[in-house]
Amino acid sequence: MMPSLSYQEKSLYGELIADLAVFVPYFVYMHLHHATLTVSIIAAAITILIAIQIVLQIVIAAFTRNRLKDERDRLIRLRGYRAGYFTIVGVMLFGMGALWVHTTLGQINPTHMALHFLTMFFAVLMIAEIVKTITQLIAYRRPL
Amino acid sequence: MPGLRNTLRDLRATHSMTQQELADAIGVTRQTVIAIELDKYSPSLETAFRIAHVFSVPLEQVFQYDPPSSRKK
Numbered sequence: 001m002m003p004s005l006s007y008q009e010k011s012l013y014g015e016l017i018a019d020l021a022v023f024v025p026y027f028v029y030m031h032l033h034h035a036t037l038t039v040s041i042i043a044a045a046i047t048i049l050i051a052i053q054i055v056l057q058i059v060i061a062a063f064t065r066n067r068l069k070d071e072r073d074r075l076i077r078l079r080g081y082r083a084g085y086f087t088i089v090g091v092m093l094f095g096m097g098a099l100w101v102h103t104t105l106g107q108i109n110p111t112h113m114a115l116h117f118l119t120m121f122f123a124v125l126m127i128a129e130i131v132k133t134i135t136q137l138i139a140y141r142r143p144l
Numbered sequence: 145m146p147g148l149r150n151t152l153r154d155l156r157a158t159h160s161m162t163q164q165e166l167a168d169a170i171g172v173t174r175q176t177v178i179a180i181e182l183d184k185y186s187p188s189l190e191t192a193f194r195i196a197h198v199f200s201v202p203l204e205q206v207f208q209y210d211p212p213s214s215r216k217k
Contacts, residue, residue, distance in 0.1 A: 066174075
């Protein structure tokens with residue numbers, strides 16, 4: 001039997017939709033136009049993400065009567081943040097290693113290092129955010 | 145959930161109480177009551193006592209613990 005979704009779950013689905021709606025086009029764009037990386041693209045992605053989040057969360061809140069958060073929600077949130085933390089650590093180490101290898105091989109111009117690092121850092125945060133949200137959604141459906 | 149069982153569903157039926165009514169009485173969401181009933185979540189001690197208080201029964205009548213040695217393999 002599939003129980004109905006709580007406000008927290010609906011909110012998480014909203015987060016996931018917003019994350020994917022921004023991050024997937026961002027990654028595709030970055031992959032196709034990696035020669036034209038700019039800070040403005042990252043800033044635009046963050047701005048669009050915040051705008052979508054605000055709209056979705058307002059809609060979800062408007063259509064949910066009971067917005068109570070209890071001990072199980074808090075426990076699941078902690079699990080999500082733990083998964084996100086380990087993702088940040090793991091992917092960051094991998095990303096820095098990749099940057100080092102590409103720089104050593106001469107595939108990255110050292111003068112663009114800061115921009116490459118910024119892009120990698122943003123990607124790490126985005127991946128960790130998605131992992132965190134998915135972990136929480138799974139935790140809602142599994143025994144704790 | 146290994147170890148902990150509960151009689152929440154039976155107690156609710158005895159008291160003609162819905163999941164939402166119990167959830168409101170103990171200050172959790174209906175989804176948490178469902179998870180407890182299905183043994184998918186072990187509540188905090190405070191919530192466990194609140195449940196017992198709502199039904200006016202001792203805690204042991206709501207929750208039972210099976211030590212590992214007595215569980216089925």
